[in-house]
Amino acid sequence: MHLIVTILMSVLLPKAYSLKCFECTPGQSGACTDKQIDCRNPAQCGNARITTYMGDTKLLDVNAKSCAVPTECFSAAVNFGISRTTIASKCCNTDLCNSQSVPESTKPTPNGKKCFTCTGTDCTSALSCLGDEDRCISTSVNTGGKKMTMKGCASKRICVGEVSGALGPAMGVDMKCCEGNLCNNAQSIGLSLLLLVTSMVSVALFH
Structure with a gap:
């Protein structure tokens, strides 16, 4: 699981080192602790949330924070019927603006x-x-x-x-x-x- 999250974060929230942002990369337990880092322009602060459902049951819910670039902040989903995973990443451009996790999305129609x-x-x-x-x-x-x-x-x-x-x-x-x-x-x-x-x-x- 740690490898999966690391790969995802390297794609969605690439590090760039000055805007101050929170960084939080989940370990194997899924938990992490915020720390402050410096990001060089044109980086912004970013939050990412990955949630997987099997029916109405939540199988996985991972949150992460780091530096990001605007083009890599987006929402997407993959749906195999038996299970559906949503990915949401958001950017902001003021110091330490990524303190809050991305809200859980509601099921679309x-x-x-x-x-x-x-x-x-x-x-x-x-x-x-x-x-x-x-x-x-x-x-x-x-x-x-x-x-x-x-x-x-x-x-x-x-x-x-x-x-x-x-x-x-x-x-x-x-x-x-x-x-x-x-x-x-x-x-x-x-x-x-x-x-x-x-x-x-x-x-x-x-x-």
Whole structure:
């Protein structure tokens, strides 16, 4: 978990050393302590929050703070049906302005787009995408010598840019996104529920 958070923070909140900001990078327990750091221009102060849900149950809730650049402060989500992860990072530009954590987002409404998702070994079900999830996604992860595939909906920022670029090289994740309804095809994939959830959490946070 510490490796996952470290990778994510290096993407969303890159350090730059003078604006004073709080820094807080969660360890394995998920907890951290604020400390003050100096950030060089054009850096701003940043907050990031990553939350993963399985149905209505919260599986993971991680908050972090550091220096940031404006282009890396955004909101995005990846939704595999059985679980959904939201990523929210915000910037501000006054000394120590990132003292408060990013508020937890509310569940958005369906946006009309549909993508294939997997239920057990069947990947032929249609999933209604939510909020700004405007892409269909298929991901493959090698875990314990086994290749697992997940399908669902994702925001554009999951599929392009720094977040997507950090996933593959760091964790061996193969992600493919497309823009049409049900464009992530309906291949049937065999994988266990436990492995699906584990991989989904990893993918969402690697990102």
